[in-house]
Every structure is written in structure tokens, then in C-alpha cells.
Amino acid sequence: MRVVVTGGAGDLGARVVRVLSARGHEAVAASRRSGVDLATGAGLDEVLTVADAVVHAATSQRTPQEVDVAGARRIAESLRRVGSAAQVVSISIVGCDRIGYPYYRAKVDSERALEESGVPATIVRATQFHSLAAFFATAGRIGPVAFALGDMRIQPVDIDWVAERLADHATGPRPDGFTRATDLAGPTAYTTRQVLDLVAAHDGRTPPRLVRIPAVGDALKGFSEGRILPGPDTELGGQTFEQWLETQPRPLPRRFHSPT
Numbered sequence: 298m299r300v301v302v303t304g305g306a307g308d309l310g311a312r313v314v315r316v317l318s319a320r321g322h323e324a325v326a327a328s329r330r331s332g333v334d335l336a337t338g339a340g341l342d343e344v345l346t347v348a349d350a351v352v353h354a355a356t357s358q359r360t361p362q363e364v365d366v367a368g369a370r371r372i373a374e375s376l377r378r379v380g381s382a383a384q385v386v387s388i389s390i391v392g393c394d395r396i397g398y399p400y401y402r403a404k405v406d407s408e409r410a411l412e413e414s415g416v417p418a419t420i421v422r423a424t425q426f427h428s429l430a431a432f433f434a435t436a437g438r439i440g441p442v443a444f445a446l447g448d449m450r451i452q453p454v455d456i457d458w459v460a461e462r463l464a465d466h467a468t469g470p471r472p473d474g475f476t477r478a479t480d481l482a483g484p485t486a487y488t489t490r491q492v493l494d495l496v497a498a499h500d501g502r503t504p505p506r507l508v509r510i511p512a513v514g515d516a517l518k519g520f521s522e523g524r525i526l527p528g529p530d531t532e533l534g535g536q537t538f539e540q541w542l543e544t545q546p547r548p549l550p551r552r553f554h555s556p557t
């Protein structure tokens with residue numbers, strides 16, 4: 298199959314491209330660096346002409362309404378224009394509809410854009426990737442002290458496993474219309490304290506003292522009240538946070554993305 302992967306050079310998208318290629322499919326990475334701009338629609342018709350499926354993994358933290366939302370709409374419009382029956386598999390976030398954080402609202406809007414478009418589409422929601430869990434807990438670390446949301450629990454997921462599941466959907470049966478796949482999460486939930494301790498043990502450092510920052514505003518409240526945690530019907534899989542840490546450099550770089 299020929300599968301176009303938007304954001305195919307990104308953290309998740311590059312992995313989806315790798316998985317599809319390893320399975321013998323033709324995976325085409327589509328993003329600005331390959332001449333496809335979802336914020337304008339440039340290059341979309343050309344790349345989607347002979348697509349059997351599309352994985353929408355492009356995103357912009359800064360302009361999600363342009364890339365994640367309008368981008369989803371443009372993909373659907375382009376598929377219609379070129380007469381393609383390809384399905385769109387789009388990645389979203391567990392709990393995005395329960396948290397008033399602009400980026401999460403954009404994920405909900407992106408899901409809705411595909412639902413309203415009428416093209417065959419599958420939404421796959423995943424929890425935060427392990428790299429983001431580490432970032433949440435460690436971004437506020439200053440020397441021996443870590444400023445973080447003390448009450449937060451997070452059930453992060455293995456990005457490579459999510460990429461496998463997206464590839465499964467893209468190459469699987471085409472849905473009749475819009476559908477939500479089973480949510481994806483890692484096997485274990487962790488408190489902020491546990492993430493801090495695991496990262497400190499990984500780095501060979503003394504665990505920092507946790508200074509709890511107040512959960513002010515709906516977004517932080519949502520995180521600290523567990524609205525990002527998966528529900529009972531979630532598919533659990535992939536590496537645990539501990540197993541993922543074993544694969545990471547020491548000390549763990551304090552960055553948002555994992556190396557692809």
C-alpha cells in the first residue's frame with residue numbers, strides 16, 4: 298500500500314514511516330520539508346493523488362488550529378478533489394475533550410473536522426509519550442529541587458508502539474465513515490514523585506525535593522485531577538516508562554521530544 302504520513306519527519310511520524318516501510322509498504326513522508334504545507338494546502342493534491350491511506354501525524358504546538366485542525370480539513374478536501382477513497386488515520390490525545398488547554402482543544406477540533414468531512418477516518422487517541430512524562434516532571438528542576446504538579450498522575454505510552462498501532466489501522470480495513478479506535482496507553486500510571494525518582498535513579502542523582510506548584514486554571518487542574526488518565530476500555534501496551542528509560546542516554550536530556 299502507499300501510505301502518506303503527514304508530519305512524517307516528526308517524532309511520531311518518522312516512526313510510522315519506518316514501521317510501514319519495514320512491513321513492505323510505500324510510506325511517503327509529507328511535511329513542509331517535502332513541499333507539503335498543511336497550513337496552506339500547498340503540495341497536498343500532488344502527494345495524495347495515489348494514496349491508499351493517510352496518517353495525519355503533523356502538528357504544531359504554536360499553530361495547531363492551522364496544522365492539526367485546518368490541516369485535517371484540507372486533507373479531506375484534497376482527497377475528494379483527487380477522487381481518492383483513502384482513509385485518514387489521525388492521532389489524538391486521551392482526555393483532550395476533558396481539559397481546557399488550547400492545544401488539547403485543537404485536538405478535539407481536529408477530530409471533529411474529520412468527522413464532519415465525511416471521508417472514512419479513524420481517530421486514535423494515545424496518552425502522553427514517555428518523553429513528555431519525563432519532561433513534565435523534570436522541566437521545573439533547579440538543582441536539588443523540582444517544581445511540579447505534585448498531585449498529577451500520568452500513564453505514559455511507548456511512542457514506537459503507538460506508531461505500530463497507527464500503521465495497523467492505516468493498512469487495515471477501511472471504515473465506512475468516521476470511527477474512534479480504542480484508546481492507547483502504557484501499562485502503568487505514575488505519580489510525579491515516581492517519575493522524578495525513576496529519572497533521578499536513571500541519571501545516578503539524588504532524587505530532588507518536590508515543591509508542589511498549585512494547579513491554577515482548568516488546564517493544570519485537569520492534569521492534576523487525572524483527566525488525562527485513560528479509561529477502563531483502553532488498550533494497554535508497549536514498553537513501561539522504566540523500560541523506555543533504559544533505552545535513553547544518561548543523564549536524560551531535558552527535552553520535549555525523544556530522538557527518532
Ligand SMILES: NC(=O)c1ccc[n+]([C@@H]2O[C@H](COP(=O)([O-])OP(=O)(O)OC[C@H]3O[C@@H](n4cnc5c(N)ncnc54)[C@H](OP(=O)(O)O)[C@@H]3O)[C@@H](O)[C@H]2O)c1
Nearest residue numbers: 304306307308309328329330334335336355356425426429
Ligand atoms: N507528544 C506526546 O506526548 C503525544 C501524545 C499523544 C498524541 N500526540 C500527537 O502525536 C502527533 C505527533 O506529535 P510529534 O510529537 O511527533 O510532533 P513533532 O515531532 O513536533 O512533528 C510534527 C511534524 O509536523 C510537521 N509540520 C509542522 N507544521 C506543518 C505544516 N504547516 N504543514 C505540514 N507539516 C507540518 C513537521 O514537519 P516540517 O517541519 O517539515 O513541516 C513535523 O514533522 C501530534 O498530533 C500530537 O498531538 C503526541
